[in-house]
Amino acid sequence: MKYAARRLLTLLVTMLLVSLLAFVAFDLISGDPAEIMLGTQATPERLAALRAEMGLDRPLPVRYLDWLGGFFTGDLGMSYQYKQPVWELIAPKVAVTLCLSGVSFLLIVGVSIPLGLLTAGRSGGRWEGLRTAFNQLCMAVPAFFTGMLLSWIFGVALKWFTAGSFPGLGEDLWGSLRYLFFAAVAIAIPRIAMTVRMLRGTVGEEMGKDYVRTAISRGNDRSAVLRRHVLKNSIVPVVAFLAQTLAEILASGVVVEQVFAIPGLGRLLVASIYNRDYPVVQAIVVILAFWVVLSGTLADLIQQRIDPRLRLGGDGE
Amino acid sequence: MKRRNGCLTAGLLLTGFMVLVILAGFFRTPYDPAAMATGPKFDAPSLEHLLGTDGFGRDIFSRVLQGAGNTLSIALATVAAGAVCGTAAGAVTGYFGGWVDRVLTRLNDALTAFPSILLALVIISIVGPGKKYNVVLALGLAFIPGYARIARTAFASLREANYVKSAQLMGASHWRILWVHILPNTLPVLLPALTIGFNNAVLAEASMSYLSIGVTPPDASLGYMLSEAQSMLTVAPWYALGAGGAIILLVFGVGLIGAGLQSRDKGVV
Numbered sequence: 001m002k003y004a005a006r007r008l009l010t011l012l013v014t015m016l017l018v019s020l021l022a023f024v025a026f027d028l029i030s031g032d033p034a035e036i037m038l039g040t041q042a043t044p045e046r047l048a049a050l051r052a053e054m055g056l057d058r059p060l061p062v063r064y065l066d067w068l069g070g071f072f073t074g075d076l077g078m079s080y081q082y083k084q085p086v087w088e089l090i091a092p093k094v095a096v097t098l099c100l101s102g103v104s105f106l107l108i109v110g111v112s113i114p115l116g117l118l119t120a121g122r123s124g125g126r127w128e129g130l131r132t133a134f135n136q137l138c139m140a141v142p143a144f145f146t147g148m149l150l151s152w153i154f155g156v157a158l159k160w161f162t163a164g165s166f167p168g169l170g171e172d173l174w175g176s177l178r179y180l181f182f183a184a185v186a187i188a189i190p191r192i193a194m195t196v197r198m199l200r201g202t203v204g205e206e207m208g209k210d211y212v213r214t215a216i217s218r219g220n221d222r223s224a225v226l227r228r229h230v231l232k233n234s235i236v237p238v239v240a241f242l243a244q245t246l247a248e249i250l251a252s253g254v255v256v257e258q259v260f261a262i263p264g265l266g267r268l269l270v271a272s273i274y275n276r277d278y279p280v281v282q283a284i285v286v287i288l289a290f291w292v293v294l295s296g297t298l299a300d301l302i303q304q305r306i307d308p309r310l311r312l313g314g315d316g317e
Numbered sequence: 318m319k320r321r322n323g324c325l326t327a328g329l330l331l332t333g334f335m336v337l338v339i340l341a342g343f344f345r346t347p348y349d350p351a352a353m354a355t356g357p358k359f360d361a362p363s364l365e366h367l368l369g370t371d372g373f374g375r376d377i378f379s380r381v382l383q384g385a386g387n388t389l390s391i392a393l394a395t396v397a398a399g400a401v402c403g404t405a406a407g408a409v410t411g412y413f414g415g416w417v418d419r420v421l422t423r424l425n426d427a428l429t430a431f432p433s434i435l436l437a438l439v440i441i442s443i444v445g446p447g448k449k450y451n452v453v454l455a456l457g458l459a460f461i462p463g464y465a466r467i468a469r470t471a472f473a474s475l476r477e478a479n480y481v482k483s484a485q486l487m488g489a490s491h492w493r494i495l496w497v498h499i500l501p502n503t504l505p506v507l508l509p510a511l512t513i514g515f516n517n518a519v520l521a522e523a524s525m526s527y528l529s530i531g532v533t534p535p536d537a538s539l540g541y542m543l544s545e546a547q548s549m550l551t552v553a554p555w556y557a558l559g560a561g562g563a564i565i566l567l568v569f570g571v572g573l574i575g576a577g578l579q580s581r582d583k584g585v586v
Contacts, residue, residue: 017427018427025443026443070575132324132574132576133324133327136572138570139516139572140516140565140569141561141565142520142523142524142568143566143567144523144543145543148543148546148561152551152554156550215577246433247435251432251434254528255524258528270438270528270530272440272442273438273442273446273530274528274530281442292431292432293427296430
């Protein structure tokens with residue numbers, strides 16, 4: 001419990017740091033929001049009035065705290081581009097991105113873990129080189145290129161879904177999930193290759209240890225040894241890798257959302273970077289960062305439940 | 318037992334071929350990449366136009382060459398910047414240790430939790446999207462934490478090695494120990510990391526350019542070409558396949574080299 005408390009405290013501190021960094025960085029570069037909203041022709045009086053209205057005349061720390069509070073009250077300021085509250089703009093997109101990430105994650109775990117375990121510890125042989133090559137090839141194909149091909153084959157040629165028109169989660173949940181599935185495949189392929197490679201490495205190494213040989217020589221069959229002993233001993237790095245996977249899904253999701261025209265956070269982020277719509281960029285960056293840090297913390301907590309040694313050592317050098 | 322390292326050989330051959338073709342493209346392309354109407358619009362691949370032509374009648378092969386040249390130089394610059402700064406930072410902190418090391422490592426761990434492309438997106442939104450040098454800057458900065466982490470672990474693990482201690486006893490300077498004694502011994506770890514870094518840089522640059530916030534016209538870029546090609550997939554699939562294929566071959570070749578290097582080092586141990 002003490003470990004969990006300390007971990008959560010670290011999470012909190014990290015999040016505060018990230019949000020402070022994001023706020024200061026974007027505050028420094030974005031210039032005067034009032035001027036951006038009114039244009040360069042505005043009179044000084046109108047500028048001053050708008051600044052006062054937006055609270056820009058207050059010192060930086062006050063504005064930071066105010067903005068931070070916005071994450072809890074839902075008031076994150078106005079978008080320059082859409083003239084709409086940032087929160088209203090973001091909220092519906094979060095669900096879409098979460099769905100896409102969820103489907104991708106299930107795909108990655110569902111395919112790579114059985115595949116990795118089946119092939120682990122059976123390295124060598126004459127297919128080894130070809131297998132490594134195929135693995136590298138899967139990692140070499142950019143997710144957005146796979147996405148383009150998938151939407152061309154299944155969307156345009158086979159018409160299994162209508163490329164470019166996302167039905168919307170609220171209107172047609174099943175249709176939306178089917179649409180997201182193809183995007184998820186594009187995201188998952190390189191990551192599946194990486195996960196299989198990692199699993200083959202860690203599980204394969206464990207399979208080579210003496211206790212495994214002993215267990216097998218005493219008449220246990222390979223899959224039982226794998227299930228009962230090896231998995232337990234090699235699961236800790238796997239959990240960390242899967243947490244990293246959650247973060248990577250988010251990153252390739254940014255691009256793949258664009259390919260499939262999925263109205264998610266990533267697409268809004270890219271559009272906002274392009275339009276220099278800083279309040280939106282700022283908010284999305286913090287949300288994405290929170291997601292990454294949270295998944296890392298969860299992984300740590302899960303790991304220490306699995307492996308009590310981590311609880312004692314704590315941070316461990 | 319000496320085994321043939323098929324991955325390394327194949328990777329070196331493929332990468333060598335790609336680099337040669339791209340280098341040749343710096344000096345000469347079959348057509349002017351920007352020239353329109355070098356042939357009929359949407360011409361299928363033929364001997365005159367190896368990868369066909371696009372909607373303006375531009376020669377796609379020449380454009381792919383030019384784009385790949387940009388991608389290659391950006392990736393190399395990024396890897397160089399990221400690797401040099403990252404290795405230097407990681408080496409110094411890992412070797413000297415102490416509280417500075419602990420604080421920096423903690424900070425760096427938080428940074429490496431973020432996928433480098435997300436970091437690069439944040440940095441590019443700060444320095445301004447759509448410019449070639451900003452892409453190098455953003456990617457270079459985004460890749461530093463990863464290298465620093467790998468280098469720190471490698472240098473910290475060798476800090477107590479016997480040959481380091483004896484060099485210290487013989488009065489060698491820290492500077493000399495770091496770069497002459499320890500660095501060569503970290504190469505088995507750092508070199509594969511370089512190949513992975515190169516591939517990440519190529520993919521990240523292509524993604525950012527595809528999103529039109531990386532390299533944008535008038536500079537040629539494979540990623541931007543793919544975003545153009547997407548709308549022409551039904552009429553001119555060779556456009557997308559040409560640009561995408563160039564990325565894939567480049568990344569695949571270097572990936573094979575990385576895998577080959579790793580398996581070679583495992584064989585030695």
